[in-house]
Amino acid sequence: MTPHRTGAEEPAxxxxxxxPAPPAPEALRGTLAELRRLAALPxxxxxxxxxxxxxxxxxxxxxxxxxxRREWLCVARAEEVPRPGSYLRLDVLGTPLVITRDxxxxxxxxxxxxxxxxxxxxxxxxxxxxxxxxRLTCPYHTWTYRLNxxxxxxxxxxxxxxxxxxxxxxxxxxxxxxxxxxGFVMLNLDPDAAPAAPxxxxxxxxxxxxxxxxxxxxxTQVWEGxxxxxxxxxxxxxxxxxxxxxxxxxxxxxxxxxxxxxxECDGRWFTMFTPLSGPERSGTGPGRRARSGREPRPGMLxxxxxxxFVLAVLPDSAVGIRWLPxxxxxxxxxxxxxxxxxxxxxxxxxxxxxxxxxxxxRIQEEDLVAVRGVQRGLASHPxxxxxxxxxxxxxxxxxxxxxxxxxx
Ligand code: FES
Ligand SMILES: [Fe+2]
Numbered sequence: 001m002t003p004h005r006t007g008a009e010e011p012a013x014x015x016x017x018x019x020p021a022p023p024a025p026e027a028l029r030g031t032l033a034e035l036r037r038l039a040a041l042p043x044x045x046x047x048x049x050x051x052x053x054x055x056x057x058x059x060x061x062x063x064x065x066x067x068x069r070r071e072w073l074c075v076a077r078a079e080e081v082p083r084p085g086s087y088l089r090l091d092v093l094g095t096p097l098v099i100t101r102d103x104x105x106x107x108x109x110x111x112x113x114x115x116x117x118x119x120x121x122x123x124x125x126x127x128x129x130x131x132x133x134x135r136l137t138c139p140y141h142t143w144t145y146r147l148n149x150x151x152x153x154x155x156x157x158x159x160x161x162x163x164x165x166x167x168x169x170x171x172x173x174x175x176x177x178x179x180x181x182x183g184f185v186m187l188n189l190d191p192d193a194a195p196a197a198p199x200x201x202x203x204x205x206x207x208x209x210x211x212x213x214x215x216x217x218x219x220t221q222v223w224e225g226x227x228x229x230x231x232x233x234x235x236x237x238x239x240x241x242x243x244x245x246x247x248x249x250x251x252x253x254x255x256x257x258x259x260x261x262x263x264e265c266d267g268r269w270f271t272m273f274t275p276l277s278g279p280e281r282s283g284t285g286p287g288r289r290a291r292s293g294r295e296p297r298p299g300m301l302x303x304x305x306x307x308x309f310v311l312a313v314l315p316d317s318a319v320g321i322r323w324l325p326x327x328x329x330x331x332x333x334x335x336x337x338x339x340x341x342x343x344x345x346x347x348x349x350x351x352x353x354x355x356x357x358x359x360x361x362r363i364q365e366e367d368l369v370a371v372r373g374v375q376r377g378l379a380s381h382p383x384x385x386x387x388x389x390x391x392x393x394x395x396x397x398x399x400x401x402x403x404x405x406x407x408x
Pocket of ligand 1: 114115116117118119138139140141142143
């Protein structure tokens with residue numbers, strides 16, 4: 001029997017192995033050629049993607065491979081894992097994960113698949129989504145994993161396994177990359193990905209007046225299994241043109257879509273700003289400096305980070321929307337409302353929160369009508385031809401360029 005190693009040896013590399021991506025399947029040749037052509041058009045001639053880009057299982061598999069398994073994804077607020085010992089269970093693109101916070105305050109993202117016989121270490125049937133842990137103990141045969149610092153994920157104990165030839169020191173849960181950006185937990189399933197922060201630095205500058213990293217989550221709504229391709233939802237969240245139709249009675253009277261100023265961005269993120277109209281203008285938050293640079297104007301700043309996150313910031317509240325695909329024509333949506341620190345302690349906040357929840361649910365119901373209706377149109381026969389973009393849909397045009405960069 002080979003003696004097992006114990007104690008304080010350096011842990012083995014904890015990153016999951018990567019394999020080179022296979023080439024795009026032959027079946028995608030036409031769709032990718034169309035994407036290449038569309039992404040090269042100027043905005044003034046911009047058109048939507050073809051309907052098959054929203055229904056094809058082959059393209060979806062390619063997006064998972066080239067985007068979702070390589071890109072930084074916004075998966076939570078850091079305050080959902082508030083203290084040393086806190087955890088949050090997550091499932092991302094079929095990868096079961098747990099986010100933990102160690103004694104030093106550092107976050108870790110670990111696989112939740114036991115290294116013994118593949119049990120979910122925190123099964124939803126018996127473990128809450130959030131909670132506290134000193135160690136992670138498998139409920140099946142009680143193998144236990146450490147959660148501290150560089151040893152996070154390392155096997156700590158396995159009953160009766162000293163009697164067999166077993167490399168204990170080499171047994172650990174795969175760990176994934178995690179960063180905190182403006183208080184959001186960003187996760188990357190690719191161990192070789194470049195850091196998230198540098199690419200988002202320009203967006204940090206635009207958000208700097210708000211102090212979003214300190215804002216407090218007060219409510220999260222979850223819509224699972226929405227019957228639409230993830231890009232339909234992201235595109236819906238990336239333009240305010242639809243305020244005048246979808247949200248005619250809710251958002252448009254206070255945030256008229258037609259007044260939206262869309263910034264000229266390219267790459268991974270975009271911003272746009274809609275001024276508050278009429279009496280709603282009396283907000284006191286940072287707003288946006290008027291083009292003259294004199295007075296801050298109250299309104300809604302939208303900051304989008306491809307592929308799956310949009311943040312809408314008002315003077316006194318913000319909403320973060322995260323989408324994760326669950327198949328070619330389904331996705332989950334998570335919407336988190338946040339307020340500046342201290343606000344939850346102010347008198348009358350409970351009533352304000354009740355109103356905020358109801359308003360969010362109503363607006364989301366309106367958006368669900370839109371994304372479901374669009375998906376039905378995309379799946380119809382004969383396939384409709386590509387539509388034209390308005391100037392307010394610049395972020396969708398930018399999204400095509402982003403997709404081309406990742407998928408071609
Ligand atoms: S599957 Fe986890 S201890 Fe057996
Ligand atoms: Fe909407």
